[in-house]
Amino acid sequence: MSEASLILSNANVLTLASRQPKAQAISIKDGKIIGVGANKEVSTYVGKETKIIDCRGKTIVPGLVDCHVHMKDFGLFLRQVDLRNAKSIEEMKKTLIQHVKSHSKQPWIIGGRWDHEKLKEKRYPTRLDLDSVIPNKPTLLMRVCGHLAVVNSKALRLAGITKHTKVRGGEVELDPKTGQPNGVLKDNAIDLVSKIVPKLGKDATEEACALACKKAVETGLTGVHWLLSSSEEMNVLQEMCEDGTLPLRIYLGIPERLLDHVLALGISSGFGNEMLKIGFIKILSDGSLGAQTAALKRPYSDNPRKRGMMLYSQRILQKIVIKAHTNGWQLGIHAIGDRAIENVLDTYEEALKKVPAENHRHRIEHCSILSERLISRMRKLGIIASVQPHFVISDFWTIDRVGPERARWAYPFKSLLEKGIVIASGSDCPIELINPLLGIWAAVARNDKINERLSAEEALKTYTSNAAYASFDEDTKGTIEKGKFADLTVLSDDPTKISRDKIRDISVEMVIVNGKIVYSKESKH
Numbered sequence: 001m002s003e004a005s006l007i008l009s010n011a012n013v014l015t016l017a018s019r020q021p022k023a024q025a026i027s028i029k030d031g032k033i034i035g036v037g038a039n040k041e042v043s044t045y046v047g048k049e050t051k052i053i054d055c056r057g058k059t060i061v062p063g064l065v066d067c068h069v070h071m072k073d074f075g076l077f078l079r080q081v082d083l084r085n086a087k088s089i090e091e092m093k094k095t096l097i098q099h100v101k102s103h104s105k106q107p108w109i110i111g112g113r114w115d116h117e118k119l120k121e122k123r124y125p126t127r128l129d130l131d132s133v134i135p136n137k138p139t140l141l142m143r144v145c146g147h148l149a150v151v152n153s154k155a156l157r158l159a160g161i162t163k164h165t166k167v168r169g170g171e172v173e174l175d176p177k178t179g180q181p182n183g184v185l186k187d188n189a190i191d192l193v194s195k196i197v198p199k200l201g202k203d204a205t206e207e208a209c210a211l212a213c214k215k216a217v218e219t220g221l222t223g224v225h226w227l228l229s230s231s232e233e234m235n236v237l238q239e240m241c242e243d244g245t246l247p248l249r250i251y252l253g254i255p256e257r258l259l260d261h262v263l264a265l266g267i268s269s270g271f272g273n274e275m276l277k278i279g280f281i282k283i284l285s286d287g288s289l290g291a292q293t294a295a296l297k298r299p300y301s302d303n304p305r306k307r308g309m310m311l312y313s314q315r316i317l318q319k320i321v322i323k324a325h326t327n328g329w330q331l332g333i334h335a336i337g338d339r340a341i342e343n344v345l346d347t348y349e350e351a352l353k354k355v356p357a358e359n360h361r362h363r364i365e366h367c368s369i370l371s372e373r374l375i376s377r378m379r380k381l382g383i384i385a386s387v388q389p390h391f392v393i394s395d396f397w398t399i400d401r402v403g404p405e406r407a408r409w410a411y412p413f414k415s416l417l418e419k420g421i422v423i424a425s426g427s428d429c430p431i432e433l434i435n436p437l438l439g440i441w442a443a444v445a446r447n448d449k450i451n452e453r454l455s456a457e458e459a460l461k462t463y464t465s466n467a468a469y470a471s472f473d474e475d476t477k478g479t480i481e482k483g484k485f486a487d488l489t490v491l492s493d494d495p496t497k498i499s500r501d502k503i504r505d506i507s508v509e510m511v512i513v514n515g516k517i518v519y520s521k522e523s524k525h
């Protein structure tokens with residue numbers, strides 16, 4: 001019998017494995033699980049060097065994985081101005097004044113996460129609102145969805161934006177009275193400003209990535225599907241991996257604009273090691289519901305002139321999808337509106353016709369406004385739904401935006417599961433908080449009128465075994481079984497036992513990645 005390096009005993013282990021769903025103890029050696037069972041069974045692995053942790057009845061689940069997170073932006077956001085809780089434009093201004101005071105060295109004021117639906121005024125802030133408190137420093141404040149921003153006059157001037165500026169796949173909003181830009185920028189128009197923001201130095205990128213990893217682990221995550229935004233970030237991750245400072249496993253979403261570069265290198269999905277792995281090609285196909293830029297089949301219920309927009313022509317999108325697919329890449333395409341989802345499914349179908357593949361595991365990111373027909377098409381094509389359960393709570397205005405008929409098919413988790421579609425869950429942080437327990441809570445405790453709630457066990461699976469499937473890792477991760485990686489999250493309570501509403505109050509006691517304790521509540525100071 002081999003000797004364990006670590007044994008967790010007296011626990012309530014939810015293995016999520018069908019063969020042995022419950023256990024009391026886990027023994028670990030060389031980063032892997034070598035035994036799962038009753039305390040007595042596992043105690044046979046005790047040796048001289050074995051560290052034994054008495055879990056005192058705490059619950060252990062397979063390590064939680066967030067399948068859609070913008071980690072560098074999350075790290076940066078922790079240092080930026082956060083307007084998430086602003087309830088009025090006046091309150092936004094106060095927060096901005098405070099931020100400018102305490103960050104006087106920053107050349108730009110960057111941040112946001114504001115949501116006009118939560119503002120008393122129920123409108124977008126404008127450049128005039130910002131100018132009144134920040135006249136001299138260029139300022140860029142993203143809406144919570146990331147598809148709309150407001151900038152001040154200084155930023156407009158620096159970016160050279162005028163009433164004549166036209167942007168493909170974007171919009172410079174004009175004040176209906178003066179005909180001048182009002183500071184509101186949509187989708188690709190935001191790039192006009194963000195591209196002139198001084199580039200981060202490597203130090204700042206390093207700091208952001210490390211901080212994001214640390215915070216992610218503290219919320220119970222043992223892995224993330226990390227949406228990469230720059231080659232510098234890749235550089236930092238490679239270094240962290242080599243130095244052994246990555247506290248959690250990373251599966252990378254590579255932005256579409258780097259597709260030709262990675263193809264030129266001859267690499268595809270799955271390249272890398274067990275800590276840092278190349279994942280899928282990430283494409284944005286439409287905008288967001290919040291900004292009314294998600295591509296819908298029929299107009300927005302609260303704006304009959306708008307149907308949102310596709311960010312690529314169908315011909316170009318098709319070309320990119322076929323190129324990635326035929327070169328062995330998994331794809332993850334952001335599609336929120338039903339028209340976008342339909343178009344993306346068309347491209348997947350076409351690609352699969354050209355080069356049939358059993359095990360492609362292509363994904364749709366967000367997958368918000370579905371229909372029964374779209375769901376059965378997803379099922380037929382074997383597409384993974386990469387969803388963010390907390391959107392159900394944050395997008396409380398969905399019904400106004402799309403009307404009750406379409407809102408019925410917004411985030412229909414239960415229907416997706418019943419149709420046999422794999423759901424993998426994530427946060428889309430920094431758009432939402434990264435905390436996976438909030439996501440599990442949202443999926444389980446959502447409004448019950450449309451019968452789309454998941455059970456706690458189903459919700460847990462979307463963050464564990466299904467997440468592992470979405471990264472081709474089901475043989476090594478996702479359940480607590482002998483031979484799999486010792487990636488474990490220890491929780492204060494059992495989400496399958498406590499009342500739904502309490503799930504969000506569960507605290508993370510300990511996080512283990514590759515058999516190492518990377519976070520412990522007790523040693524936190």
Ligand SMILES: [Zn+2]
Nearest residue numbers: 068070227428
């Ligand atoms: Zn995202």
